[in-house]
Amino acid sequence: MASAPDAGLKQTPLHGLHVALGARMVPFAGYDMPVQYPEGIIAEHTRTRTAAGLFDVSHMGQAILRGDDPAAAFESLVPGDIAGLGEGRMRYTLLLNEAGGIRDDLMATRIAEDGTPALFLVVNAACKDADFAHIADALAGKAALEILPDRALLALQGPGAEAALATLAPACRDLVFMQGAEIDAGGVSAFVTRSGYTGEDGFEISVAADAAEGLARRLLDLPDVTPVGLGARDSLRLEAGLCLYGHDIDEATTPIEAGLAWTIGKRRREAADFPGAQKILSLLSGGAPRRRVGLLPEGRAPVREGAVIRDVDGASVGVVTSGGFSPSLERPVAMGYVATDRAAAGTPLEIELRNRTVPAAVAEMPFVPHNYRRAG
Amino acid sequence: MANRRYSEDHEWVEIEGETATIGISEYAQEQLGDVVFVELPAPGKMLDKGDEAAVVESVKAAAEVYAPVGGEVIEINEALNGDPSLVNTDAFGDGWFMRLRLTDPSELDELMDEAAYQTFVAGLA
Numbered sequence: 207m208a209s210a211p212d213a214g215l216k217q218t219p220l221h222g223l224h225v226a227l228g229a230r231m232v233p234f235a236g237y238d239m240p241v242q243y244p245e246g247i248i249a250e251h252t253r254t255r256t257a258a259g260l261f262d263v264s265h266m267g268q269a270i271l272r273g274d275d276p277a278a279a280f281e282s283l284v285p286g287d288i289a290g291l292g293e294g295r296m297r298y299t300l301l302l303n304e305a306g307g308i309r310d311d312l313m314a315t316r317i318a319e320d321g322t323p324a325l326f327l328v329v330n331a332a333c334k335d336a337d338f339a340h341i342a343d344a345l346a347g348k349a350a351l352e353i354l355p356d357r358a359l360l361a362l363q364g365p366g367a368e369a370a371l372a373t374l375a376p377a378c379r380d381l382v383f384m385q386g387a388e389i390d391a392g393g394v395s396a397f398v399t400r401s402g403y404t405g406e407d408g409f410e411i412s413v414a415a416d417a418a419e420g421l422a423r424r425l426l427d428l429p430d431v432t433p434v435g436l437g438a439r440d441s442l443r444l445e446a447g448l449c450l451y452g453h454d455i456d457e458a459t460t461p462i463e464a465g466l467a468w469t470i471g472k473r474r475r476e477a478a479d480f481p482g483a484q485k486i487l488s489l490l491s492g493g494a495p496r497r498r499v500g501l502l503p504e505g506r507a508p509v510r511e512g513a514v515i516r517d518v519d520g521a522s523v524g525v526v527t528s529g530g531f532s533p534s535l536e537r538p539v540a541m542g543y544v545a546t547d548r549a550a551a552g553t554p555l556e557i558e559l560r561n562r563t564v565p566a567a568v569a570e571m572p573f574v575p576h577n578y579r580r581a582g
Numbered sequence: 583m584a585n586r587r588y589s590e591d592h593e594w595v596e597i598e599g600e601t602a603t604i605g606i607s608e609y610a611q612e613q614l615g616d617v618v619f620v621e622l623p624a625p626g627k628m629l630d631k632g633d634e635a636a637v638v639e640s641v642k643a644a645a646e647v648y649a650p651v652g653g654e655v656i657e658i659n660e661a662l663n664g665d666p667s668l669v670n671t672d673a674f675g676d677g678w679f680m681r682l683r684l685t686d687p688s689e690l691d692e693l694m695d696e697a698a699y700q701t702f703v704a705g706l707a
Binding site for chain 1: 615616618619621637639640641642643644663666670
C-alpha cells in the first residue's frame with residue numbers, strides 16, 4: 207500500500223527505486239526513507255548477516271574539509287587522532303561540545319586531492335545541517351568545508367559484500383576495514399570505504415547522485431544482494447552494539463559514559479586539547495557515574511527506549527536507550543545506561559515493561575560478533 | 583467471512599453463538615511487519631469494549647490491541663507464544679488472539695462489516 211508523500215520531505219536519489227521495489231516509506235530525519243521492503247525486516251536482517259544487503263544512506267551528510275592542515279584544524283573539534291591518519295585511513299570520531307557532550311558521531315577519512323591533504327566526512331542525517339554549520343564556523347580561516355549535496359551514499363554489507371562489489375569494482379578487494387579509496391565501480395567513479403554500521407564486513411560507496419540508481423540496480427541484480435531498509439539497519443547495528451545518535455548518545459552524554467573512551471587518541475589525552483577535555487579526562491581517571499551497557503531481558507518481549515531499569519531491590523538505576531528484538535539471536539536485546547556499580551556483565555536487573563518488570567542481565571556487547579576484514 | 587466485523591483500530595471479530603473470536607486484520611499485520619511477541623490477557627479477565635486487550639510487538643515497535651467488544655476472556659491462542667509470526671502468515675486464521683464470551687451483542691452493531699472496513703482502509707492510503 208503506497209502512503210501519500212508527506213509535504214516537505216526530501217528524497218534521496220534512490221527514492222524512485224525504493225518505491226519501485228515496493229518499500230514502505232517513512233519520514234526519517236526529514237527524508238522519505240524505506241523502513242522495509244516486501245520481504246520484511248527479519249528477512250532483510252538475516253540476508254545481511256548471511257549474504258549481502260544494500261542500504262541507501264544518501265540522507266547522511268557528506269563533506270570535504272580542505273585547508274593547509276585540515277586534520278590539525280579538525281582536531282580542535284573532535285578527540286580522535288586525525289593528524290595521525292595515513293592517507294586513505296578512516297576513523298570513527300565524535301564532534302564534542304564544550305561540556306564534553308557528543309554533538310554527533312561521524313566518520314573521517316584522510317584523502318589526498320592532487321597531493322593536497324583533505325578529510326572526507328560522513329555525519330548523521332539528523333545532525334548534518336548543524337554539524338556543517340558548526341564545523342565551517344569553528345574552523346573559519348583555518349579550513350574550508352565543501353558540503354556534497356549531490357552525492358549519494360550506498361552501503362553494501364555482509365559476508366557476501368566483497369564478492370558482490372568486486373564484480374563491478376575489483377579494486378575493493380584491496381581495501382581493509384576502515385580504509386577508503388577512489389575506485390572505478392562499473393564505469394562510475396566512486397569513493398569507497400570498507401566500513402559500515404552492521405558489524406559485518408562491507409563497504410560504503412559514495413557516488414554522484416545521477417549514477418546512484420544505475421549502480422544500485424546493478425548490485426541488486428546480483429543473486430546475493432538484497433535491498434535493506436532502515437528497520438533492519440537498526441536491528442543490525444543494535445546487535446553489533448553500535449550507538450544510534452540521538453538515542454544512545456547525545457549532547458548530554460560524554461564519551462566516557464558511552465563506552466567510547468577508545469575513540470580518544472593517546473596523544474589527544476596527553477595534550478587535552480579537544481572540547482570538554484577537562485571534564486572528559488576527569489571522568490576517564492575518576493570514573494563516570496553511569497555507563498552504557500548491553501542488556502539481555504528474559505523471555506520474548508522486547509523492552510524499548512525509555513524503559514526504566516531497576517536493581518533487584520526496585521531502585522531506579524538507569525534507562526534503556528535502544529531496545530528491540532534480535533533476529534539473529536531470536537530474543538530481545540537492548541542497550542542503556544546504568545549506574546557504574548551495576549555495569550558489570552552478569553549483574554541482575556529488572557526492566558519496566560508495561561505494568562510489570564522483566565528480569566534482565568547486563569551483557570557484553572556486541573551481542574553478535576563483528577565480522578570485519580582487518581589489516582594483516 | 584460474512585460475519586466478520588472490524589474496529590477502526592483494525593481488530594476483527596467473528597461471532598459463533600455468544601463467543602467472539604478476536605484478532606488483527608491483514609492490513610494491521612502488514613503495517614506492523616514481522617511480529618515477534620504477543621502479550622495476551624489471562625483467561626477469566628473481564629474486558630470492556632475499548633480496553634487494552636493485548637500487545638503485539640514487531641521488530642520495530644509495540645502496538646496495543648483493544649477489545650472491539652466487551653466480554654470475559656475464555657480462551658487465548660497459546661500457539662502465538664511459540665510462533666508469533668502466525669499473526670503475519672494467517673491473520674484471519676491461525677493468528678487469532680483470544681476468544682471472549684460476549685457481554686453485550688449489540689456492541690457488534692457499532693463495528694464495520696467487510697465492505698465498510700475495506701472502504702475505511704482504502705481511505706487511509
